[in-house]
Amino acid sequence: MQITRYQAGTYDIAVIGLGHAGIEAALACARMGLRTIAFTINLDSVGNMPCNPAIGGTAKGHLVRELDALGGEMGKAADDCCIEYRMLNRGKGPAVYSLRGQIDRVKYRERMKATLEKTKNLYIVQAEVVELLTEEEKVTGVVTRTGATYGVKAAIICTGTYLEGSIIIGELSYESGPDGLFPSKGLSASLAKTGHTLRRFKTGTPPRINRSTVDFTNLEVQTGDEDIEPFSFSTKEKKENLAVCHLTYTNPTTHQIIRDNLHRSPLFSGNIKGIGPRYCPSIEDKVVRFADKDRHQLFVEPMGLDTDELYIQGFSSSMPEEVQLQMLHSVEGMEHAHVQRSAYAIEYDCVDPRELYPTLESKLISGLYGAGQFNGSSGYEEAAVQGFVAGVNAANKLLGREPFVLMREDGYIGTLIDDLTDKGTNEPYRMMTSRSEYRLINRQDNADQRLMGVGHDLGLVSDETYSEMLQKYALVEEEILRLEKTGARFDEDFFKAVEEKTGGNVHKGVKLADLLRRPGVTYDELAAVDPDRPTLPRDVTQEVEIAVKYEGYIKREREKVDKVKRLAKRILPADLDYMSMATLRLEARQKLAAAKPKTIGEASRISGVSPADISVLLLYTEQGKA
Numbered sequence: 123m124q125i126t127r128y129q130a131g132t133y134d135i136a137v138i139g140l141g142h143a144g145i146e147a148a149l150a151c152a153r154m155g156l157r158t159i160a161f162t163i164n165l166d167s168v169g170n171m172p173c174n175p176a177i178g179g180t181a182k183g184h185l186v187r188e189l190d191a192l193g194g195e196m197g198k199a200a201d202d203c204c205i206e207y208r209m210l211n212r213g214k215g216p217a218v219y220s221l222r223g224q225i226d227r228v229k230y231r232e233r234m235k236a237t238l239e240k241t242k243n244l245y246i247v248q249a250e251v252v253e254l255l256t257e258e259e260k261v262t263g264v265v266t267r268t269g270a271t272y273g274v275k276a277a278i279i280c281t282g283t284y285l286e287g288s289i290i291i292g293e294l295s296y297e298s299g300p301d302g303l304f305p306s307k308g309l310s311a312s313l314a315k316t317g318h319t320l321r322r323f324k325t326g327t328p329p330r331i332n333r334s335t336v337d338f339t340n341l342e343v344q345t346g347d348e349d350i351e352p353f354s355f356s357t358k359e360k361k362e363n364l365a366v367c368h369l370t371y372t373n374p375t376t377h378q379i380i381r382d383n384l385h386r387s388p389l390f391s392g393n394i395k396g397i398g399p400r401y402c403p404s405i406e407d408k409v410v411r412f413a414d415k416d417r418h419q420l421f422v423e424p425m426g427l428d429t430d431e432l433y434i435q436g437f438s439s440s441m442p443e444e445v446q447l448q449m450l451h452s453v454e455g456m457e458h459a460h461v462q463r464s465a466y467a468i469e470y471d472c473v474d475p476r477e478l479y480p481t482l483e484s485k486l487i488s489g490l491y492g493a494g495q496f497n498g499s500s501g502y503e504e505a506a507v508q509g510f511v512a513g514v515n516a517a518n519k520l521l522g523r524e525p526f527v528l529m530r531e532d533g534y535i536g537t538l539i540d541d542l543t544d545k546g547t548n549e550p551y552r553m554m555t556s557r558s559e560y561r562l563i564n565r566q567d568n569a570d571q572r573l574m575g576v577g578h579d580l581g582l583v584s585d586e587t588y589s590e591m592l593q594k595y596a597l598v599e600e601e602i603l604r605l606e607k608t609g610a611r612f613d614e615d616f617f618k619a620v621e622e623k624t625g626g627n628v629h630k631g632v633k634l635a636d637l638l639r640r641p642g643v644t645y646d647e648l649a650a651v652d653p654d655r656p657t658l659p660r661d662v663t664q665e666v667e668i669a670v671k672y673e674g675y676i677k678r679e680r681e682k683v684d685k686v687k688r689l690a691k692r693i694l695p696a697d698l699d700y701m702s703m704a705t706l707r708l709e710a711r712q713k714l715a716a717a718k719p720k721t722i723g724e725a726s727r728i729s730g731v732s733p734a735d736i737s738v739l740l741l742y743t744e745q746g747k748a
């Protein structure tokens with residue numbers, strides 16, 4: 123039956139979805155002064171975590187810190203709702219230190235909904251958007267299932283795993299969003315009319331069980347960090363751990379149950395068509411792919427303080443329910459576990475991100491933006507940073523300001539968006555530290571130094587927070603200078619200990635900085651031979667230690683970045699005959715001939731022109747052939 127449509131008002135920007143992408147997009151637009159209307163299928167699912175109740179982790183911690191430095195919300199909300207903090211990869215170098223926090227899922231939703239409701243210029247609505255309105259390839263409005271028609275100048279699609287969502291459990295599949303929420307029906311067809319390519323991706327989640335039915339006797343306890351570092355640079359109060367996780371393992375019996383039932387797995391029976399994330403495999407996938415392993419780790423994670431629901435990290439599955447129960451009850455501690463929510467897989471529509479510019483604006487429809495899982499990524503953090511970038515760009519365009527584009531050398535956000543919009547992705551894209559060429563300078567600890575100035579210029583970071591950051595790094599510089607100039611107080615035992623630990627003699631009058639450069643010597647240990655040291659905050663001394671210890675490596679990486687930036691400025695003659703350059707790939711020749719880029723930098727941002735093609739152009743310009 124045709125629903126009667128009615129004019130429900132005009133706004134500057136519509137944000138479709140209030141998951142992790144939509145929240146950051148809506149807040150950025152409203153905080154930049156744009157009248158923003160934001161939709162979600164269910165207001166009680168704002169900021170929902172349909173998968174692990176955790177924020178951060180390897181490389182994801184970097185994204186949260188970069189977003190926080192730019193003025194995003196996730197880091198602050200995470201600190202308000204975190205029940206256990208752990209800095210991962212402490213045994214490795216600071217480039218891969220990554221913060222991970224166990225989050226109280228219900229509290230996080232409430233915190234984010236309240237923040238949205240209190241934000242000026244922002245209007246949130248529980249409604250499903252079923253159609254995008256455009257005229258002459260330009261966004262003009264959106265329509266909801268109830269016929270409400272909103273006039274807007276830009277729309278940001280952040281529909282997550284809901285778009286034509288379908289749940290798969292064994293032989294069963296049915297239309298649904300995650301966590302029993304309605305799917306999004308109709309918008310896909312409207313998007314397809316704009317010419318955008320929609321693909322089918324898939325992801326999965328493990329069962330949730332009741333704590334009182336778990337036997338914790340033989341499970342390993344995993345406690346949080348003693349010395350907690352918060353997610354947000356604005357968090358000053360001391361944080362504490364309020365919960366623990368536990369560790370158990372699958373075993374050969376679990377694996378045999380899975381092997382005996384692979385024929386009923388929709389992954390292997392072909393019932394699942396969508397492409398799943400390589401780096402978040404289901405347990406059945408792991409048993410098949412790593413057949414030599416006789417056990418897989420399972421983290422038993424609390425989902426909040428006021429619930430007995432536990433999340434089994436590493437046990438994602440889409441096996442039939444009865445098989446899931448057999449698998450679970452074969453695991454140590456889970457013999458009598460009561461399942462409150464079964465594991466499942468979900469398939470959903472998402473766009474080909476190569477159809478978006480690095481601003482995340484559509485190349486086909488002006489004023490249309492995409493962010494989050496809709497762009498082919500996977501993960502709360504990946505979604506949040508895209509939401510922020512799309513929101514800022516939608517606002518900047520309407521405010522007549524320059525596009526906001528972060529480059530690979532600026533950090534993980536720039537790397538993520540460049541990977542998606544330039545190379546595209548054939549599976550849900552998860553951020554990893556190995557994706558960045560500049561890990562040592564783009565660490566999670568110095569995201570404020572790298573990006574807070576940008577956030578301040580956008581008007582999304584307060585003067586107070588910004589000046590605190592400047593003061594912090596002024597203290598860092600001052601302390602490094604002091605260590606370079608100050609000789610260590612002679613202490614025979616200490617000097618001997620350093621010689622034994624690091625080899626090589628320690629001479630009287632050795633500078634403190636030279637001692638700190640020695641592997642294994644920490645800033646804290648130097649206190650023994652540094653009587654006049656000032657009392658400095660932890661985040662300052664951490665920066666000092668990294669800057670002194672990794673000085674050489676950081677310098678080389680900076681030189682690499684400077685070279686890339688310098689080369690990016692290299693001019694390309696307007697009459698360059700790209701089609702005759704046989705060493706360029708055909709796609710690149712065609713794209714370059716069509717775009718006629720003015721500089722190498724411009725050429726590197728043309729989708730389909732690979733880093734290898736750029737090397738060819740650099741060679742050409744070097745040899746003066748161009």
Ligand SMILES: Cc1cc2nc3c(=O)[nH]c(=O)nc-3n(C[C@H](O)[C@H](O)[C@H](O)COP(=O)(O)OP(=O)(O)OC[C@H]3O[C@@H](n4cnc5c(N)ncnc54)[C@H](O)[C@@H]3O)c2cc1C
Nearest residue numbers: 139140141142143163173251282283300306494495501505
């Ligand atoms: C079962 C499952 C397993 C997952 N497993 C993993 C994993 O292992 N690792 C990992 O990194 N990530 C995983 N994720 C992904 C993670 O949840 C997402 O990456 C993240 O939530 C994406 O954020 P988002 O903002 O893009 O979308 P979501 O958080 O999904 O939010 C989408 C929002 O859009 C709204 N919406 C959708 N359509 C409409 C419409 N037409 N009109 C109005 N509102 C609409 C919804 O109501 C919701 O508010 C999983 C997700 C699910 C569902």
